[in-house]
Amino acid sequence: MSIETLDDVTLSIWHQVQNSADLCVKCNICTSHCPVSNVTPKFPGPKFVGPQAQRFRNPKEISVDDSLDYCSGCGVCTMVCPHEVKVMEMNAKARYKLYQRRGIPLRNRLLGRSELMGKLASPVAPIANFMAHLKPLRILAEAVMGVHRDAPLPPFSFETFRGWYKGVYQKANGRKKTGKQVVYFHGCSTAYFEPHVGKAALAVLEHNGFEVIIPEQVCCGLPMLSNAEFEAACHNAQKNVNSLVKYARQGIPIVGTSTSCTLSLKSDYRHILDLNTEPFELVAQQTYDICEFLLDLADAGQLKTDFKPVEATLPYHSPCQLKAHNMGLPAIDLMEMIPGVKIQHVQADCCGIAGTYGYKKEKYQIGLDVGKRLFDQVKASGSKVAVCDSETCRWQIAHATGAKMIHPVELLAQAYGLTP
Amino acid sequence: MSRYDVVVIGAGLAGLTTACQLAQNNQKVLVTATGIGALLLASGCIDVLGFQPADSMEPVKNPASKLDDFLAERPNHPYGLVGRANLEAGLNNFLKLVNQHGLDYKGDFNHNWLLPSAAGAVHPTCLAPASLAKGELSTGESMLIVGFSQMRDFYPTLISQNLNEQDLVKAEPCLIDVTIPRAGKVDVVPTEVGHAFERAEFRREVIKAVKSKSKGYQRIGFPAMLGLRQHREVVADLEKGLDKPVFEISALPPSIPGRRLYEALKEAFLQAGGKLILSGKIVAGTIEGGRVTQVQLETISRLKPIQVQHYVLATGGLFGGGLMAHQDGRVTEQVFGLPITAETNRHKWFNPHFVSPQGQPVFNYGVKVNERLNPVNGSAVPLAENLYAVGAILAESEWAHGRTGDGLAVATAAAVVKQITGNK
Numbered sequence: 001m002s003i004e005t006l007d008d009v010t011l012s013i014w015h016q017v018q019n020s021a022d023l024c025v026k027c028n029i030c031t032s033h034c035p036v037s038n039v040t041p042k043f044p045g046p047k048f049v050g051p052q053a054q055r056f057r058n059p060k061e062i063s064v065d066d067s068l069d070y071c072s073g074c075g076v077c078t079m080v081c082p083h084e085v086k087v088m089e090m091n092a093k094a095r096y097k098l099y100q101r102r103g104i105p106l107r108n109r110l111l112g113r114s115e116l117m118g119k120l121a122s123p124v125a126p127i128a129n130f131m132a133h134l135k136p137l138r139i140l141a142e143a144v145m146g147v148h149r150d151a152p153l154p155p156f157s158f159e160t161f162r163g164w165y166k167g168v169y170q171k172a173n174g175r176k177k178t179g180k181q182v183v184y185f186h187g188c189s190t191a192y193f194e195p196h197v198g199k200a201a202l203a204v205l206e207h208n209g210f211e212v213i214i215p216e217q218v219c220c221g222l223p224m225l226s227n228a229e230f231e232a233a234c235h236n237a238q239k240n241v242n243s244l245v246k247y248a249r250q251g252i253p254i255v256g257t258s259t260s261c262t263l264s265l266k267s268d269y270r271h272i273l274d275l276n277t278e279p280f281e282l283v284a285q286q287t288y289d290i291c292e293f294l295l296d297l298a299d300a301g302q303l304k305t306d307f308k309p310v311e312a313t314l315p316y317h318s319p320c321q322l323k324a325h326n327m328g329l330p331a332i333d334l335m336e337m338i339p340g341v342k343i344q345h346v347q348a349d350c351c352g353i354a355g356t357y358g359y360k361k362e363k364y365q366i367g368l369d370v371g372k373r374l375f376d377q378v379k380a381s382g383s384k385v386a387v388c389d390s391e392t393c394r395w396q397i398a399h400a401t402g403a404k405m406i407h408p409v410e411l412l413a414q415a416y417g418l419t420p
Numbered sequence: 421m422s423r424y425d426v427v428v429i430g431a432g433l434a435g436l437t438t439a440c441q442l443a444q445n446n447q448k449v450l451v452t453a454t455g456i457g458a459l460l461l462a463s464g465c466i467d468v469l470g471f472q473p474a475d476s477m478e479p480v481k482n483p484a485s486k487l488d489d490f491l492a493e494r495p496n497h498p499y500g501l502v503g504r505a506n507l508e509a510g511l512n513n514f515l516k517l518v519n520q521h522g523l524d525y526k527g528d529f530n531h532n533w534l535l536p537s538a539a540g541a542v543h544p545t546c547l548a549p550a551s552l553a554k555g556e557l558s559t560g561e562s563m564l565i566v567g568f569s570q571m572r573d574f575y576p577t578l579i580s581q582n583l584n585e586q587d588l589v590k591a592e593p594c595l596i597d598v599t600i601p602r603a604g605k606v607d608v609v610p611t612e613v614g615h616a617f618e619r620a621e622f623r624r625e626v627i628k629a630v631k632s633k634s635k636g637y638q639r640i641g642f643p644a645m646l647g648l649r650q651h652r653e654v655v656a657d658l659e660k661g662l663d664k665p666v667f668e669i670s671a672l673p674p675s676i677p678g679r680r681l682y683e684a685l686k687e688a689f690l691q692a693g694g695k696l697i698l699s700g701k702i703v704a705g706t707i708e709g710g711r712v713t714q715v716q717l718e719t720i721s722r723l724k725p726i727q728v729q730h731y732v733l734a735t736g737g738l739f740g741g742g743l744m745a746h747q748d749g750r751v752t753e754q755v756f757g758l759p760i761t762a763e764t765n766r767h768k769w770f771n772p773h774f775v776s777p778q779g780q781p782v783f784n785y786g787v788k789v790n791e792r793l794n795p796v797n798g799s800a801v802p803l804a805e806n807l808y809a810v811g812a813i814l815a816e817s818e819w820a821h822g823r824t825g826d827g828l829a830v831a832t833a834a835a836v837v838k839q840i841t842g843n844k
Contacts, residue, residue, distance in 0.1 A: 029460050032611035032674040041601035048606050079699040082455035082741065266721035284721040299423065327719040328450075328697040333423060345690070 072354035118192025152399035319390035432457030434811025435734030443692035464677025470823030510830030540582025554667035570603035779820035
């Protein structure tokens with residue numbers, strides 16, 4: 001009797017998210033590093049709700065474990081796991097099932113739609129910002145919807161990034177044909193809250209001789225995904241990939257300034273939403289975090305280094321959503337190419353905001369407790385300015401420490417002498 | 421252009437000690453690892469040689485004096501390749517490295533500590549954190565062994581009974597009931613107890629529960645969970661409150677002494693300018709013309725080539741993930757596909773006895789190297805002059821046989837650091 005060897009087939013099956021529970025040896029390294037379960041008993045820990053519970057989950061049935069909702073999705077568990085169990089991804093999928101049973105509250109639907117909020121509020125930004133900081137309204141919003149009254153809502157920008165680009169910018173510059181093209185995925189935060197990040201990115205890319213294409217795009221869908229709205233997230237994913245794949249086919253790199261948007265394009269669409277067709281693979285392969293892209297240029301000797309010195313020692317937090325790119329921390333090396341810049345890499349896992357997690361009434365304090373080690377180091381540094389690649393982390397750290405938060409590309413733009 | 425001189429693949433004991441020393445010698449070092457290495461699954465002690473001959477019931481008291489006998493019994497063990505000098509240097513380097521970064525390891529090559537294990541057996545080990553070393557059995561001092569009724573993974577009664585039956589020390593179990601937030605909902609894990617000990621009110625509760633029962637015992641043993649970052653303060657405070665020496669006993673994973681060691685080595689490495697990618701799996705490497713020319717880092721969406729001068733393979737053995745055993749009897753090396761000394765008949769992988777003193781043959785399978793630690797082919801010809809293998813991936817390094825795993829890690833680290841830096 002001959003036995004067919006299932007080896008290679010078995011291995012590839014194990015590495016799929018839902019099956020990777022079988023790689024778990026129950027060592028609890030994930031639980032011991034979980035930022036959330038280390039500060040609250042409400043979350044039992046990633047091993048318990050992840051690979052352990054996974055063995056009892058019937059794919060056809062809805063989830064019964066409510067404690068899963070306290071997972072912030074930061075992904076530290078997946079990062080520290082020595083056995084390649086996709087713990088965070090497994091939990092994200094299970095949360096989708098959980099909310100199929102519980103129903104998705106209005107609050108989560110709202111937090112999942114930063115783009116819609118931006119579209120509605122930016123045209124009336126002064127009023128919207130005034131209202132967003134009115135204590136009685138925030139108390140009402142907390143009572144009615146469960147968005148914590150003190151959570152760091154960023155101010156809407158009256159001028160949207162796309163509005164500026166199509167109006168002011170293109171009238172003044174037109175698009176420069178340089179023969180070297182790059183696609184810029186700006187995401188919602190740059191579009192509606194922080195257009196200055198997009199302006200800095202555009203300036204830095206153009207300074208390095210790139211023609212920057214800004215294609216049609218919608219919210220990457222991550223806020224919906226982490227609020228268990230998989231159908232809506234898939235819809236956005238499909239729209240983005242439809243728009244981006246033609247550039248990917250031509251080998252044009254797609255760069256982003258939001259580490260969570262680029263992580264969605266690179267990984268979450270495929271690994272959590274199970275969108276695995278060729279266009280998704282192509283877009284994933286062509287997507288770069290902007291610091292990753294610029295550092296690759298530097299390694300190839302193609303990055304301009306006409307930096308003016310910037311005398312500053314700056315604390316830097318590497319966001320969870322960046323670490324999940326599995327490529328290291330390109331921003332540090334990149335910023336330290338600027339003469340005078342010294343980066344102090346803050347040793348902390350997570351800031352606690354985890355996208356929309358720390359905005360929720362019942363999770364706001366957990367978020368601050370998770371980030372305490374980070375905040376203490378930023379405060380102790382004495383620096384008025386700190387750096388972080390991810391927008392929600394920047395808002396959380398600014399809220400907790402009072403520091404002015406910038407994206408690494410803003411520091412580069414400053415050093416290049418570009419004032420967007 | 422490369423930003424690095426050396427890539428160390430793997431963040432276990434061998435990888436991190438190699439990387440730290442290289443970074444401290446002005447090499448630009450990148451460490452890549454598939455998650456946190458085996459340090460959190462080990463005791464945190466450095467075992468060099470525990471039993472010689474392997475089936476002896478008597479633990480080794482002086483590993484330095486028994487090394488030659490061990491090599492006579494196992495002539496192919498990599499200790500023979502790296503030699504006594506590198507082993508001693510590796511131990512000294514380790515002590516210097518970790519004690520400069522907030523830890524307090526005790527011991528030397530000429531002495532083994534004899535410590536109580538989580539099962540109440542004797543654990544002979546060469547270097548141990550001070551908090552564990554205070555459990556030394558040869559002093560004969562009596563001990564009260566404390567456990568928590570809410571924690572299933574640590575049994576004071578088992579430990580005490582086994583120690584008493586071996587006539588080693590007088591030991592008495594003490595099971596206490598204290599406030600652990602998650603107890604009753606999920607299994608209590610060591611990290612949670614470690615964090616609890618960092619709170620003064622938890623320590624007060626523990627002291628209150630233990631003090632009255634500790635009369636007549638010379639020292640008090642706790643599961644090795646006495647704090648993470650604030651470990652020293654926790655031990656000092658307990659000793660003050662209990663008015664007796666307090667020590668730690670290894671417990672089940674995740675190991676807190678292993679965690680402290682990992683954090684200290686990581687901090688030492690980062691402070692020396694090293695870079696660490698914790699979720700960075702190296703999935704392939706190219707060997708051309710007798711040199712490694714590049715390795716491939718698997719990022720979340722594509723492979724990224726990395727080209728440096730030297731490559732250190734510290735991916736571990738079958739347990740650490742450096743080797744993979746297949747259904748058809750093949751054992752393969754996961755990065756370069758290096759030749760592996762292995763028996764393809766799976767019936768020969770294991771001894772009939774599960775806890776055989778000689779360990780299991782399958783753990784002897786691994787990468788064969790020369791005295792420079794370059795992997796070699798079947799005819800002993802080096803495959804790549806800038807590739808070095810360290811730690812548990814080495815052939816003939818079965819660690820249970822003689823209890824040599826940690827000594828091998830630090831010794832091979834010392835040998836490779838010399839090769840790469842050119843320091844003698």
